[in-house]
Amino acid sequence: MSTHDLTVPVAPPAAPWRQRLGTMVPILVLAPSLAVSFIYVFVFTLWTLYLSLSNSSLMPTYGFVGLDNYASLWANRRWNIAYTNLFLFSGFYIVGSMAIGLLLAILIDQRVRGEAVWRTIFLYPLAVSFIVTGTVWSWLYNPVDGIQAFVRGLGWTDFSFALTANRNTAIYAVIITGIWQSSGFAMALFLAGLRSVDPDLIKAAQIDGASVSRTYRKVILPTIAPIFLAVAVIQIQFAIKTFDLVAALTRGGPGVSTTFPAIYVYDLMFQRGQIGEGAAAAMMMLAALAVVLVPYSLWIVWRRRAEGRNG
Amino acid sequence: MSALMIRDLHKSYGGLEILAGINLEARTGEFIALVGPSGCGKSTLLAMIAGLETVTSGEIWIGDRLVNSVQPKDRDIAMVFQSYALYPTMTVRQNITFGMESRGVPKAEQAEAVKRVAALLQIEQLLKRKPGQLSGGQRQRVAMGRALVRDPKLFLFDEPLSNLDAKLRVDMRTEIKKLHHRVGKTTVYVTHDQVEAMTLASRIAVMNQGSVQQFDTPKRIYDRPTNMFVAGFMGSPAMNFIPARLTGSTSIAVRAADGSDATLALAAPLPASAPKDVVLGVRPEHIYRFTTDLKSRKPAVESMQAPVELVEPTGAETLAVLRLGDLEITGRFEPDDAPVMGETITLGIDMSRACLFDPTTRALL
Numbered sequence: 001m002s003t004h005d006l007t008v009p010v011a012p013p014a015a016p017w018r019q020r021l022g023t024m025v026p027i028l029v030l031a032p033s034l035a036v037s038f039i040y041v042f043v044f045t046l047w048t049l050y051l052s053l054s055n056s057s058l059m060p061t062y063g064f065v066g067l068d069n070y071a072s073l074w075a076n077r078r079w080n081i082a083y084t085n086l087f088l089f090s091g092f093y094i095v096g097s098m099a100i101g102l103l104l105a106i107l108i109d110q111r112v113r114g115e116a117v118w119r120t121i122f123l124y125p126l127a128v129s130f131i132v133t134g135t136v137w138s139w140l141y142n143p144v145d146g147i148q149a150f151v152r153g154l155g156w157t158d159f160s161f162a163l164t165a166n167r168n169t170a171i172y173a174v175i176i177t178g179i180w181q182s183s184g185f186a187m188a189l190f191l192a193g194l195r196s197v198d199p200d201l202i203k204a205a206q207i208d209g210a211s212v213s214r215t216y217r218k219v220i221l222p223t224i225a226p227i228f229l230a231v232a233v234i235q236i237q238f239a240i241k242t243f244d245l246v247a248a249l250t251r252g253g254p255g256v257s258t259t260f261p262a263i264y265v266y267d268l269m270f271q272r273g274q275i276g277e278g279a280a281a282a283m284m285m286l287a288a289l290a291v292v293l294v295p296y297s298l299w300i301v302w303r304r305r306a307e308g309r310n311g
Numbered sequence: 312m313s314a315l316m317i318r319d320l321h322k323s324y325g326g327l328e329i330l331a332g333i334n335l336e337a338r339t340g341e342f343i344a345l346v347g348p349s350g351c352g353k354s355t356l357l358a359m360i361a362g363l364e365t366v367t368s369g370e371i372w373i374g375d376r377l378v379n380s381v382q383p384k385d386r387d388i389a390m391v392f393q394s395y396a397l398y399p400t401m402t403v404r405q406n407i408t409f410g411m412e413s414r415g416v417p418k419a420e421q422a423e424a425v426k427r428v429a430a431l432l433q434i435e436q437l438l439k440r441k442p443g444q445l446s447g448g449q450r451q452r453v454a455m456g457r458a459l460v461r462d463p464k465l466f467l468f469d470e471p472l473s474n475l476d477a478k479l480r481v482d483m484r485t486e487i488k489k490l491h492h493r494v495g496k497t498t499v500y501v502t503h504d505q506v507e508a509m510t511l512a513s514r515i516a517v518m519n520q521g522s523v524q525q526f527d528t529p530k531r532i533y534d535r536p537t538n539m540f541v542a543g544f545m546g547s548p549a550m551n552f553i554p555a556r557l558t559g560s561t562s563i564a565v566r567a568a569d570g571s572d573a574t575l576a577l578a579a580p581l582p583a584s585a586p587k588d589v590v591l592g593v594r595p596e597h598i599y600r601f602t603t604d605l606k607s608r609k610p611a612v613e614s615m616q617a618p619v620e621l622v623e624p625t626g627a628e629t630l631a632v633l634r635l636g637d638l639e640i641t642g643r644f645e646p647d648d649a650p651v652m653g654e655t656i657t658l659g660i661d662m663s664r665a666c667l668f669d670p671t672t673r674a675l676l
Contacts, residue, residue, distance in 0.1 A: 200396035203363050204457075208410035209384030218409070222400035 045286070052279035060275055069280035079281065082259040085171055086288060089178065089260070090239035096179040098231055101186025106216065108187070109194045119191070122184040130181065134248025137177045138164065141249075164250055167257035174246055174258055181245070182238065186231050193224035233296065240289050261285045313372075314339045314497035315360065315465055320369035322355055322521075329355050331521040333369070337497050337514075344512035345501045348544070351518040354469060357501045361467055362386050374464055384413075389458035390467040393474065395450045397442035397457070404438040407457050428460045431493075447475050451483055459494065466498040472507065484510060505545045509533065517541045535666065539673040542592050542666060548630060551598075551640035553591040554670070557581065563591060563667075565615065566636030568655075573615035578663040585669070585676050592666040595630065598642035600650065601659035611663035619650045633658065 052070070055063040073079050104122055108115055125133065140146045143162040151159040163173035197220050205215040243262035246252060252259040261281060268278035315337040322330040330352045337343045345353040358364040360371060362383035371378050378386050397406050407428060408421045416424075429435045432452045442450055451471060458466060471487070472480045488511055491498055502508055508515045509529045516526040517540075525537045536542035542550045555563040556572075560580045564572040575591075599605055601614040620639060621632040629649035631642045633656075642658070650656045667676040 198394055198396060200392040200394045201398065203358075203361075203383075204390070204392060204396040204398075205409070205413075206363065207361060207383045207388065207390050208457075209413040210409070211413070214413060218401075219398050223398075225400070 048279045048282055051275060052277075052283045054276050054279075056275035056279070058273035058275070065276070069277045070284075073277055073280050073284070078256045078259055079261075079264055081256055082261045082264045083284065083288075085258060086240065086242075086261050086285075088171060089175055089242065090236060092172075092175045093178040093182075093239050094232055094235045096175065097183040097186050097235060098228070100179060100183040101188075101231070102190050104183065104187040105190035105194055108191055119188070122187050124184065125181045126185045128181070130244040131248045133177060133181050134245045137173070137180075138249045141165075141173050165254065167254045170250055170254055170258045174242075174249055177249055178239070178242070178245060182235060186235070189227055189231050190224070193227035194220065197223050229296070233293070236292050237289070240285060261288075313337060314341070314374060315343075315499065316370075316372040317356075317360070318370040318372075320356070320359065320371065321367045322352070322359060322364065323367050329521055330359075330367075333523055335516055335523065335526060337499065339497055340495045342491050342498045342500065342511055342513045344508035344515045345499065345518060346503065346505055346508040346515055346544075347518035349503060352521040353501045353503075353518050356518075357390075357467055357469055357499060360465070360499060361388055361390050387464040388467055389461045389463040389465075390469065391451075391454045391458050391471045393470040395442070395454040395471075395474075397450060397453055399442050402439055402441055403434065403445070403453050403456075406442070406453060407438075407460050410457070410461055424460050428456045431459065431490075432456050448479050448483060451475065452486075455487075455490065459490075464497065466496045468498065468500040468502075470502055471500075472502070473504070487511060505547065509545070515545075517544060519544070534664070535675065536592075537675050539590065539592070539668050542668070542675075546594060548595050548641045548643070550666075551593045551595065552668070553593065553635060553638070553640060555589050555591045555667075557585065557587050557589060563589060565591065567615055568618050568634040568636065569616075570636075575613040575615065575660065575662060577667075578611040578665070581667065581676055585667075586671070588670055589676065590668040590670050592668055593640070593660055594664065595641045595643035597661040597664040598633075598640070599659040599661070600644065600648055601657040605659050609659075609661055609663070611661055612659040613662050614657050614659055616655055617658050618655045619652055622649060622652050624649065 050062075051060055053064060053066060055061055055065045055068075108118055108122075112118060141162070141164040143149065143160075143165055146161070148159060148161040151161065163169045163176075201219055201223070202215060205219045210218065241262060242260050243266070246258055246260050246263060250258040252263050261284065265278050265281045265285070268274045268281060313336045315335070317333055317335040320330055320333040321328070333356060335343070345356060347353050355364060359366055360373075362378065362381060366379050373386055373388065397403075398409060401409065404425055407425050411421045411424065425438070429438060432455060434449065434452050434456060437445060437449055437453065442453065445453065454471070468487075472483055475483060484507060487500075491511075500508075500511060509532075512529060514527060515529055515532050517524045517532060519540050525532055525541045532541060532545055536545065536550075539552065543552070553565055555565045555575075558564045558574060560583075561577045562574050563577060564574050567573045581589075599612065601612065606612055606614075615635075617633040617635055617640075619631050620634050623630040623632075624646060626646070629644045629646045631644055631650050632639050633642055644650065668674065669676055
């Protein structure tokens with residue numbers, strides 16, 4: 001009989017209010033920002049998705065038209081250019097700024113004199129807004145009073161540097177400017193990574209007889225691989241959002257050669273009153289981002305599982 | 312032939328002198344421990360032997376080669392780091408072969424060397440893992456494997472056990488000793504743990520403030536420390552330092568707890584140059600409970616009265632804090648024969664094992 005007594009469930013003593021408050025506070029503090037992010041990210045994404053399937057024009061309306069907006073979007077040459085530009089720009093911009101950032105970080109990591117000065121100089125472009133960057137570089141690219149005029153003034157009268165004036169090269173002007181703006185940022189992250197590497201690792205490699213380049217290739221850079229991913233992911237979302245840089249630098253021109261999806265979406269939604277098609281374009285931007293981020297997060301999950309198995 | 316010779320080695324950063332004239336020499340196959348408190352320059356000295364730090368002045372010879380300006384990779388050394396410094400993105404096998412690959416050793420030879428070392432250290436089953444998946448002791452073993460595979464002239468260890476927990480540290484200490492026995496490589500081992508130094512080394516260099524205080528066998532260092540720093544640093548609990556006055560050429564007076572002087576006869580006469588005031592250094596294990604039987608076994612034992620202030624049993628031994636004048640000394644007793652708190656016992660101090668120091672120069676008399 002006595003064993004039965006032991007199994008009678010006893011209600012746990014009520015938690016004192018102070019303790020309950022303690023567990024509630026983090027939830028209460030986080031709730032508003034969580035709610036806001038949820039609304040802005042998921043609710044508006046779903047709303048945009050719905051709009052992209054509707055016949056909205058100047059104002060959102062809810063007549064369902066299926067994939068008509070997408071079809072008309074992809075039939076438009078300007079959109080095709082914009083979407084191609086997005087991939088062209090993202091590719092060159094990310095690879096370029098990471099390569100230059102890494103190179104700068106490695107050079108600065110060689111214990112150069114006046115390191116803080118170099119660091120500040122290279123990081124400064126990030127402190128300048130895209131609008132200012134775009135405006136200043138548009139002057140530099142301007143054949144009449146930019147670099148071309150300056151070099152010709154020095155005596156090389158045949159010198160030609162007019163990337164933004166030619167519809168085939170204008171996109172590269174945007175890429176170069178983007179790289180200039182953000183390679184300092186990549187450098188800062190890479191430098192932090194390089195500095196976090198255990199100095200004993202480098203000494204061990206030195207004793208093992210590895211050359212400097214081999215030490216970087218085989219020991220240091222693999223160790224900071226997660227930083228490459230972090231930099232790439234941050235740069236990708238910069239690239240896909242690109243709007244103000246192009247708006248200030250080339251205004252999408254010459255012609256439509258440097259149109260970007262973000263500009264196109266803005267144009268459709270707020271200039272031409274084609275909200276439905278604009279929403280479709282916005283969804284295509286989301287798709288572009290997903291192409292990169294979904295495999296990335298799947299890979300993270302896969303790696304974590306793999307580590308769980310081996311560890 | 313000596314495997315390592317260091318002559319009048321100096322190191323300074325700007326005006327700050329880190330090493331002030333180091334002289335050391337290791338015979339082939341010897342196990343040298345560099346021991347000292349943190350900041351004594353022992354790790355800097357090791358880094359200079361490895362070639363990771365530049366030499367300000369002096370000479371470092373490895374074998375018959377002056378290596379002052381030789382690159383680390385060409386010094387024919389291998390090093391085990393405190394953090395192990397295993398390459399985190401490589402497997403254990405790649406960690407071990409990295410050095411050989413950098414030197415362009417043929418693949419077949421690499422495989423052979425890995426097999427030999429893995430068998431020696433019993434890490435065959437770990438070869439495919441990454442350092443992150445290893446325990447502390449396993450990492451330690453891999454780090455040693457990476458060093459061993461090189462078959463170097465000189466082995467350098469930089470506090471290799473300080474990241475391990477107490478039990479594992481003792482196990483790995485034994486393992487290092489066995490390993491050294493088997494491979495017989497000249498080894499320089501840096502540690503701040505005097506027990507490690509005592510147990511492992513064939514000779515110990517005790518360092519303080521950038522200079523070697525004493526370089527001798529563990530036994531000589533323990534029994535005849537050249538100065539009060541070495542005497543106090545080596546041994547735990549530390550040696551007791553008791554101020555004393557010379558009352559003749561063969562006796563000293565020590566202040567007892569009640570303020571009176573106790574006269575202790577010295578085991579050997581002091582030189583005439585000895586100062587009037589001296590410091591008597593007695594290790595805790597050379598303090599006994601005085602009996603006539605003890606006196607007949609150890610004729611150099613001298614007796615005096617001391618109250619027991621505190622008793623600390625540790626199981627294997629019992630430490631007792633005893634009052635002498637206005638200072639406290641520690642004695643080490645058999646648990647069965649230990650004094651009790653509050654008791655006043657007659658101490659037997661083994662004067663043949665005691666050391667006398669000059670209080671001004673702090674050197675052994």
